[in-house]
Amino acid sequence: KNQVEQSPQSLIILEGKNCTLQCNYTVSPFSNLRWYKQDTGRGPVSLTIMTFSENTKSNGRYTATLDADTKQSSLHITASQLSDSASYICVVSARNTGGFKTIFGAGTRLFVKA
Amino acid sequence: GAGVSQTPSNKVTEKGKYVELRCDPISGHTALYWYRQSLGQGPEFLIYFQGTGAADDSGLPNDRFFAVRPEGSVSTLKIQRTERGDSAVYLCASSLWGQNLMSTDTQYFGPGTRLTVL
Numbered sequence: 001k002n003q004v005e006q007s008p009q010s011l012i013i014l015e016g017k018n019c020t021l022q023c024n025y026t027v028s029p030f031s032n033l034r035w036y037k038q039d040t041g042r043g044p045v046s047l048t049i050m051t052f053s054e055n056t057k058s059n060g061r062y063t064a065t066l067d068a069d070t071k072q073s074s075l076h077i078t079a080s081q082l083s084d085s086a087s088y089i090c091v092v093s094a095r096n097t098g099g100f101k102t103i104f105g106a107g108t109r110l111f112v113k114a
Numbered sequence: 115g116a117g118v119s120q121t122p123s124n125k126v127t128e129k130g131k132y133v134e135l136r137c138d139p140i141s142g143h144t145a146l147y148w149y150r151q152s153l154g155q156g157p158e159f160l161i162y163f164q165g166t167g168a169a170d171d172s173g174l175p176n177d178r179f180f181a182v183r184p185e186g187s188v189s190t191l192k193i194q195r196t197e198r199g200d201s202a203v204y205l206c207a208s209s210l211w212g213q214n215l216m217s218t219d220t221q222y223f224g225p226g227t228r229l230t231v232l
Contacts, residue, residue: 004156041226042223043207043224043225045223046220046221046222049220051218091156093213093217099169099170099214100214100217102159104149104156104158105156106155106156107155107156
């Protein structure tokens with residue numbers, strides 16, 4: 001069964017600290033993996049996208065890694081800011097006979113405190 | 115104002131009623147997606163349009179749900195005989211090419227419509 005599991009469910013950190021969010025998936029055959037940031041009451045916004053051949057991708061203070069062998073990804077946030085408080089969603093796409101299937105994780109809720 | 119817009123932002127209805135949710139994608143985007151998001155969960159795929167046609171409607175939960183995109187731009191998600199379990203945020207996204215044509219195509223999401231069925 002295609003699944004995307006994220007951990008932790010929620011996380012509280014102090015402003016200025018770093019953190020790492022985890023994503024494990026069992027989606028097959030793998031096509032790509034994306035990380036989204038979703039502010040409360042808003043739609044998700046794409047942060048990074050990685051295909052099979054990529055193992056790291058950065059977007060400002062956000063760095064995503066991908067290990068396609070172990071089917072794990074992480075999102076590292078450096079020097080956190082209050083505005084980083086949001087849900088971070090891992091999304092994996094799999095190729096199927098009709099096109100692609102996209103499976104969303106439940107997200108990690110990050111709270112950055114002053 | 116070039117983003118994806120959705121109307122209404124909030125909709126409260128009674129069980130058994132019919133509702134329509136509207137999505138205006140980014141101009142020129144050929145692909146449009148509908149998702150449903152329950153509290154504390156990630157979005158759940160409903161349907162994907164490539165142009166005017168539904169390229170994948172496998173996520174629609176039952177035949178009470180239907181979506182159209184008659185001119186390849188605006189889309190309407192229609193829910194008949196609403197049930198309390200339909201309460202959720204309904205998200206719409208659009209992308210330039212569509213995932214079937216370009217798997218890495220970036221989807222741009224609207225703010226969602228919060229549907230509450232009493």
